[in-house]
Amino acid sequence: MKISFIGSGRVASHLAQTLKNDHQIVQIMSPTLTNAEHLAQTVGAEAITTLAQLDAAVDVVFIAVSDQAISSVIAALPAHMCNVLLLHTSGSTSIQVFGPNLSRVGVFYPLQSFSFERTVDWLSTPLLIEAKQTQDLDLLKLLAESLSNKVFCYDSTQRLSLHLAAVFACNFSNYCYDAAAQLLDGAQVDFELLYPLILETANKATQHLPQLMQTGPAVRQDHNILSLHQQLLAQAQRPDLSELYQLMSQAIVKRHHGE
């Protein structure tokens, strides 16, 4: 297939770099020329800086921009693009964002956390797809299956639930790691000591129900340790982490002891 990208961020970069193996990447559009050029060079595409320059002789255009920018990109698309399959890549944005007039539209949501520093294991990355028209869904399925073994047709409501859950499982767990790093930094203890624990906790959650794997002072209702930890957070002058500790511990107690 011939594929173009609007956007040159993390999702666009990882997606273009893997798709170029089996498909032709035609254009990379970014309002910042150097960004467009940087990605375009690595995937053998043309760099463009305006939507008006988009070439209609492609099969698919990915709109891989921030959620906030999707609707303004759609509103600014030139009329000559109206017969190309347009896909956004967002978990929480509904397919309705394309409005009632565009018919060849869909969603291609890779359920993974992307960083420039890391490669993506596409084969195991769940791809959630949706399209307004059946024939486009078939095309989309073909495209998705060229990347991953885990392709699922989900509607916008299911996808939103999944994205919300992903925020808890990924963004919030990462902030828990970051909070730990901040505390150890203050105590001049090496964060690396926690690596085996972090990895084991994540591995457990993919092999048993996380509910059954809950450990720690809250689930044991060990009030001495809970209050020792709160004293330490007070000494460290971290009322923010103290509040988070309190709320998390309450949630764990409620989940396991129904209080």
Added chain:
Amino acid sequence: MKISFIGSGRVASHLAQTLKNDHQIVQIMSPTLTNAEHLAQTVGAEAITTLAQLDAAVDVVFIAVSDQAISSVIAALPAHMCNVLLLHTSGSTSIQVFGPNLSRVGVFYPLQSFSFERTVDWLSTPLLIEAKQTQDLDLLKLLAESLSNKVFCYDSTQRLSLHLAAVFACNFSNYCYDAAAQLLDGAQVDFELLYPLILETANKATQHLPQLMQTGPAVRQDHNILSLHQQLLAQAQRPDLSELYQLMSQAIVKRHHGE
């Protein structure tokens, strides 16, 4: 060495089962005979149910009980045990718990999350040790190094900081997974879809600073998505998860944008 255990829970079980390879496990004490017998059989030890039955002809006794029970176990130890090296295994309990009169005391804290269902990779598990007397610390180091490549001498204050950080990085991240599972359960979406994301997030945190790996709507300050997610949590009638979402998002915004 000759080693006995007070306690037959997760830490005692995993520790006794690995120590039996290079050492002799003499007694397992638990007030519940079947628990003591169960572990004693797997490690070739004698099962006992009272502290008075403890044999003083051992090198080390592990007090591997819940934090709440440590001080009452120490208070009830028979006088004939006063010349045996006594070790507790808690992250947050100070070495001071042994009181001023016992001199052969120490701490052996394995920084890992233990479950009956899972084996422990002892070689990579950080072991934090502390002893009142130098010669006991040497003995303890020898014992710890027979298990792990990562043995560190930490005092009770440093160990408490580390345990607090571990609660964030392990117990709270596990609750984030559990919250995700609860939400997906309600939306009839399979939690397994999140496995690659959970593993990648944890792997990232052990290869880059978690602060630099933060993704999601909060760090992007994407208010549309944040309010969409709050609507969904309201629909799902989860004010508890709504509050947690709010607090986590605020913390992430403050950490990255200083607001």
